[in-house]
Amino acid sequence: MKKLWGGRFEGKSEAWIDAFGASIPFDQKLAKQDIIGSLAHVKMLAKTEILTADEAEQISSGLTTIQEKLLADELTFSIENEDIHLNIEKLLHDEIGPVAGKLHTGRSRNDQVATDMHLYLKEIVQEVISKIHLFRQVLVHKAEDNIETIMPGYTHLQHAQPISFAHHMMAYYGMLTRDQERFSESLKRIDISPLGCAALAGTTFPIDRAYSAELLGFSSIYENSLDGVSDRDFILEFLSNSSILMMHLSRFCEEIILWCSHEFQFVELTDTFSTGSSIMPQKKNPDMAELIRGKSGRVYGNLFSLLTVLKGLPLAYNKDLQEDKEGMFDTSHTILTSLEIMAGMVETMKLNQEIMEKSTEKDFSNATELADYLASKGMPFRQAHEVVGKLVLDCTKQGIYLQDVPLEQYQAITPLIQSDIYQTLSSKTAIERRHSYGGTGFDQVKAAIERSKLKLESEEN
Numbered sequence: 001m002k003k004l005w006g007g008r009f010e011g012k013s014e015a016w017i018d019a020f021g022a023s024i025p026f027d028q029k030l031a032k033q034d035i036i037g038s039l040a041h042v043k044m045l046a047k048t049e050i051l052t053a054d055e056a057e058q059i060s061s062g063l064t065t066i067q068e069k070l071l072a073d074e075l076t077f078s079i080e081n082e083d084i085h086l087n088i089e090k091l092l093h094d095e096i097g098p099v100a101g102k103l104h105t106g107r108s109r110n111d112q113v114a115t116d117m118h119l120y121l122k123e124i125v126q127e128v129i130s131k132i133h134l135f136r137q138v139l140v141h142k143a144e145d146n147i148e149t150i151m152p153g154y155t156h157l158q159h160a161q162p163i164s165f166a167h168h169m170m171a172y173y174g175m176l177t178r179d180q181e182r183f184s185e186s187l188k189r190i191d192i193s194p195l196g197c198a199a200l201a202g203t204t205f206p207i208d209r210a211y212s213a214e215l216l217g218f219s220s221i222y223e224n225s226l227d228g229v230s231d232r233d234f235i236l237e238f239l240s241n242s243s244i245l246m247m248h249l250s251r252f253c254e255e256i257i258l259w260c261s262h263e264f265q266f267v268e269l270t271d272t273f274s275t276g277s278s279i280m281p282q283k284k285n286p287d288m289a290e291l292i293r294g295k296s297g298r299v300y301g302n303l304f305s306l307l308t309v310l311k312g313l314p315l316a317y318n319k320d321l322q323e324d325k326e327g328m329f330d331t332s333h334t335i336l337t338s339l340e341i342m343a344g345m346v347e348t349m350k351l352n353q354e355i356m357e358k359s360t361e362k363d364f365s366n367a368t369e370l371a372d373y374l375a376s377k378g379m380p381f382r383q384a385h386e387v388v389g390k391l392v393l394d395c396t397k398q399g400i401y402l403q404d405v406p407l408e409q410y411q412a413i414t415p416l417i418q419s420d421i422y423q424t425l426s427s428k429t430a431i432e433r434r435h436s437y438g439g440t441g442f443d444q445v446k447a448a449i450e451r452s453k454l455k456l457e458s459e460e461n
Helices: 017-019 022-048 053-071 084-096 098-104 109-145 167-189 210-217 225-230 233-260 287-310 319-324 326-348 353-358 367-376 381-398 409-413 427-432 442-460
Strands: 152-153 158-164
Touching: 022 053, 022 084, 022 098, 022 109, 022 210, 022 326, 022 381, 053 084, 084 098, 084 109, 109 167, 109 233, 109 326, 109 442, 152 167, 152 353, 152 427, 158 167, 158 427, 167 233, 167 442, 233 287, 233 326, 287 319, 287 326, 319 326, 367 381, 367 427, 409 427
Parallel strands: none
Antiparallel strands: 152 158
16 A cells, blocks of 8 residues: 655555554544544635635545544554554545545644644543542542541551541542642643644644634644644643552552451442452452552553653654653543542442541550640640650550559659540540641531532532
C-alpha cells in the first residue's frame, strides 16, 4: 500500500518495521477527538476561503459519516496507515474520493495529534474532577454519621491520642479537595489550541487559528508554533496530579487493609469489594484496596516514563513523542476506576465502633491528657511530660493503665492530681476537650463537616 507521505521514498517498507513504528493500536482512542478536530479545521478552511464551500461540504459530510460509523463501532483501522490521523484520512478518501486530500491543508500531523490530546485530556480531567467531587461527598457523609465514633489516632503506627473517626475521614477529604483543585487549575493549561501550528513553523495559508480554537471550545491558542507542537507539559501535569491522587488513595487503602485485619477488626468491607482464597475457606481479602495501592506504582511509572522521554528532546517534534499516549490512556483509566471503587468501598464499609473505642481504653493514648492536666494546674509542661513518662513506665511494669492507678498513688506523685483525673483520662473527654480550630473535638468536627458541605454545594452551582 502506498504511504500517504510516500512521494519522497523509493524503497518498499517492511511490515514488521511498520508495526514497530505504528501507533494505531493505541492512538485509535483519539478517533473521536481527531474527527472533531478535523471538522473544525475544515470549517475554518471554508471560512477563510482556502477551500471552496463545495469542497468543505464534501469533506464535512464524509467526516460526519465516519463519525457515525465510529459511534456504531463499524470502523476498521490498519497498521499500514500508521496512526489515527492517516487512518481517518484514508477512510475519508474511500468515502469521498481525492478531495479528501485537501483536508490536510494548513496543518500537520504534529499540531493535529497535539490538538487531539488537548481535547482528550480536557474531557478526562473534567470527568476526574466529577469523580473526586463524588468521593468527597461520600467522605463527608461517612464522617457525618460517625462524629462521636472514637478510634485511636496514630503516629508511627503506635497509639497516639484518641480521635473521632469523622476527623480521620475529613483528613482524606482535605487531601482529595487539594487533588480536585490541582486538576481544576490544570485545565487552563490543557484548554489551549495548538491547531494551526502545523509542523513547527506555522503555515503560508491564511488560516484563522482563533476561529478553529473557538469551534473546538478552547479558551486560547499557543502563541508560539514550536511550543505548540512540542509541548507535553499538560500531559506531565496530568500524570503528576494523578500520581499525587493515587498516593492519597494508596495511603487510605493501606489503612483500610490494616483495619480489616484480625488484629484491628475496625471495619469490614462488603462482599462486593472483597475476594476469597482458593485454598483457605475462611479468608475475606480486601483485594480492591490492595489493587488500588498497587496501581499507584503504574501511575508513578507513567509519569517517570514521559519525563524521561522528554528530558533530552530538541525542538520541535520528534518521533519519541509517540510514547506520550499509552501512559496517558492507562493513567486515565486507572484513576477513574480507582476513584469509583474507593467511593463505593468507603460508602458501604461497616464500622466496628465498639472495638474501635475499646482499643483506646487499653492503651496509653491518654498520657497527653494527664500531662496537659498537670500543666493546667501550674506544673511546667516539660516537667509534666517527664512525670507522666515515668508513670507510664511504672504502669507497663505492673501491667496496668493510667485509669487503673489509685488516686492515693497519683497524689503521692503530686497533690495537683485530684479525683477529676479519671474523667479527664476517658477517651471521650480527651476528644471533647480539643476545641482548637481544625482539631478532633466533636464540635470542631461538626463545624468542619458543615463547611465542607457548603463547599461541595458551591462547586455544584
